[in-house]
Amino acid sequence: MKKLLLIGAPCVGKTTFSNLLSIHYNLPLIYYKAKNPSLSSSRNKRGNPNRDSAYCNYFKQAILELPLDSGYIIAGFPRNIEQVMLMHIENLQYDLVIDLFQPENVVILKAKYREICIPCNTSYNSQEISIGEYQLKSLAPKAIGKCDHCEKDLVKRPDDEFSHIKRRYFDYIVNYEDLRKYFEKKDKYFIFNVTKGVEDFSRLVGEIESFYAKNKR
Numbered sequence: 001m002k003k004l005l006l007i008g009a010p011c012v013g014k015t016t017f018s019n020l021l022s023i024h025y026n027l028p029l030i031y032y033k034a035k036n037p038s039l040s041s042s043r044n045k046r047g048n049p050n051r052d053s054a055y056c057n058y059f060k061q062a063i064l065e066l067p068l069d070s071g072y073i074i075a076g077f078p079r080n081i082e083q084v085m086l087m088h089i090e091n092l093q094y095d096l097v098i099d100l101f102q103p104e105n106v107v108i109l110k111a112k113y114r115e116i117c118i119p120c121n122t123s124y125n126s127q128e129i130s131i132g133e134y135q136l137k138s139l140a141p142k143a144i145g146k147c148d149h150c151e152k153d154l155v156k157r158p159d160d161e162f163s164h165i166k167r168r169y170f171d172y173i174v175n176y177e178d179l180r181k182y183f184e185k186k187d188k189y190f191i192f193n194v195t196k197g198v199e200d201f202s203r204l205v206g207e208i209e210s211f212y213a214k215n216k217r
């Protein structure tokens, strides 16, 4: 059973792709649901050992609650090298780390128009984006401001605001340098350039399949 970690730039589509992969592979999806607001910020400041270990314990516990030998998809973890170290200590298992990438100008534009449904963790985006190779169709809800799945009101994420997203992207660039070096050495990692949004999904599945074929897991 596949054990995938989906990491990547803020607003790149981690939620959308992990939902699609969870359905495609029939794997449980684990993502951080904030119970403690002080831990809920997606900013990944270095040197916050309490938060790093809280994150790691959260995912470890979620895996323990799955049936034995179940595969899984973890979205949005790890975010910095300290969390990778804790994963190593806790022996948190994974086969492959997928790093979803989009450049800062694309991410900023997406964040500006992104709306989310908190109850069912679905993201929408009313804006088409056309920047060089990045051609993203809009993912607008059928009714303005309402979730297609549960009809709840859509909201803006406070951390999608311009200065926040700039900061989050900066954190991503700085923290991921170490992550990349570590996972690349383990040969369990690839960067996936998201140029067409959800239309990239079959290409992503192709890359995952060729990874597993090559590594025969």
Ligand SMILES: [Zn+2]
Pocket: 117, 118, 119, 120, 121, 122, 147, 148, 149, 150, 151, 152
């Ligand atoms: Zn919803």
